[in-house]
Amino acid sequence: MRPASRLTGQLVAFAATLFAALPSLYAQSPPTQGEAFEQGKALGRTGNAAARGTISGSTAQSTVPSYTTNPPEASYFGSPGLGTQAAARAGACASGPAADPSCTAVQFSQTNPSQRPSFSIAPTDPLLTRGRAITADPQAIAGNIAGTYSGCAVQTVTTPDRFETAICHQYRTLETLTCDKVLIVTPIQTPGCSAGQFLTRVTADPCPACIDYLAFDFSCGTNSYTMHVFTIDKGSGQVYMDLGSQDVPGSLNTQIPQTPGPSRIDGFFCYQTYYSQSCAGPNCTIGAWFYNPCQGTSYYGANTFAMPTTVSFSDTWDNQCATLEARSQ
Incomplete structure (x- = not known):
């Protein structure tokens, strides 16, 4: 209350x-x-x-x-819904004291809908027909009040129907646009060489008093290296003595420890050869050893070469017309 x-x-x-x-x-x-x-x-x-x-x-x-x-219902202010509180209050008042005015109001709200009489009002009911007559001409019922209130004036205003025709145009302007489709070719370098391709030569002169010096030629094999050992005449530069060739394990861009090459020890020849490989990035170094166990002499030489590569090409299209083609659909 x-x-x-x-x-x-x-x-x-x-x-x-x-x-x-x-x-x-x-x-x-x-x-x-x-x-x-x-x-x-x-x-x-x-x-x-x-x-x-x-x-x-x-x-x-x-x-x-x-x-x-300070009624307890003040706590309901701002609640998102009152369904839970209403149900609890209705349940409490169902068996509550009859003298409580608030419970009397709650019980009335719960029981009144089923107790009040049901009726219907037809369109011809006097409540409606007379109401329409009053609305149509209030002066016929209440009299002319223009003389009582000087601020009142009787006006009859008629507003005719209004019709409006609206026209809109939608069109697309013509434009001349250009675009390009670009073929991008990218070279791809792959380390490797074909069989027989020369790689490097390592030379050695273990006997300055001799008429020739040693040469170690390395070339690519099918899946290995070919190591050719021979001597070169110091005066003419021509091959003086061929000591033989041998396929040795190895490939580009790999690390190879000291590995035996062509060797010969008999009544006429007495020599042993070895080689190694060490690569850092695109450059590789091949080392060669020459031993003469009969005379107790040895020599080591090395040479660095750029790693051969094979080139292939990859091509892609850069379609700069994709946006314009989508607009033309």
């Missing part, structure tokens, strides 16, 4: 006082409509001050049963 209940009681008492005074007022000559309106307005204003002073929290607490300034 709220202080509004106290206000309602005050207004009812005021209305009763007003109606009790009406017979004595109308015992005199009846006023005009404008005078009656002004008198009623003045009488209402005189009661406002007296009624306003009696409306307060203390008045409501002493007059309204079970009034409190």
